Amino acid sequence: MKELESDKRIQSNENKKSPKLRQTTSKIVTKIMARAPTSSACEIPILSVLFKEQLTGVPTKTVLQEVMSEKWFKLSDDDLKARYPKSRRKIVSSVIKFSRKNLVIKGQILPVGEEVPIGTWKATRIGLARYAMECKEWTRKYSTHDAIIIEEKRN
Numbered sequence: 001m002k003e004l005e006s007d008k009r010i011q012s013n014e015n016k017k018s019p020k021l022r023q024t025t026s027k028i029v030t031k032i033m034a035r036a037p038t039s040s041a042c043e044i045p046i047l048s049v050l051f052k053e054q055l056t057g058v059p060t061k062t063v064l065q066e067v068m069s070e071k072w073f074k075l076s077d078d079d080l081k082a083r084y085p086k087s088r089r090k091i092v093s094s095v096i097k098f099s100r101k102n103l104v105i106k107g108q109i110l111p112v113g114e115e116v117p118i119g120t121w122k123a124t125r126i127g128l129a130r131y132a133m134e135c136k137e138w139t140r141k142y143s144t145h146d147a148i149i150i151e152e153k154r155n
Contacts, residue, residue: 025152034082034147036091037073041141042099045072047108047131050123057110057122060097067096073140082147091145103127 049066050058068080082091103109108127110116
């Protein structure tokens with residue numbers, strides 16, 4: 001009986017894992033002047049993306065990726081990584097989402113509700129008509145922001 005207990009102890013000690021060393025990461029914060037599209041300049045690119053999927057709407061992630069692409073705005077990697085110093089939210093995606101709010105107020109994008117679930121953007125007839133009229137006249141406009149870039153470094 002005692003032999004069985006000692007055998008169990010030996011087996012249980014073998015199953016114990018050796019303690020792993022904890023990897024630490026340090027964050028390096030760099031201040032920069034970042035360039036981002038203006039809120040008004042994002043409206044036509046947003047309507048363009050929504051024009052392609054008029055019936056179903058487009059997921060937020062897809063709209064953000066399309067509008068941030070080089071097709072619409074010429075932004076460096078630092079500009080795309082730039083964050084507001086206080087809130088630490090990404091500047092470019094925040095500007096695009098703010099543009100969406102403006103388009104909802106103007107009645108050019110449907111607000112979240114029964115027709116449009118959370119996370120989906122869908123244009124109205126007014127928005128599609130505006131895109132058709134203004135798509136050829138659209139120009140890039142940028143603004144500059146005090147920003148930070150956060151990079152992680154593993155130790």
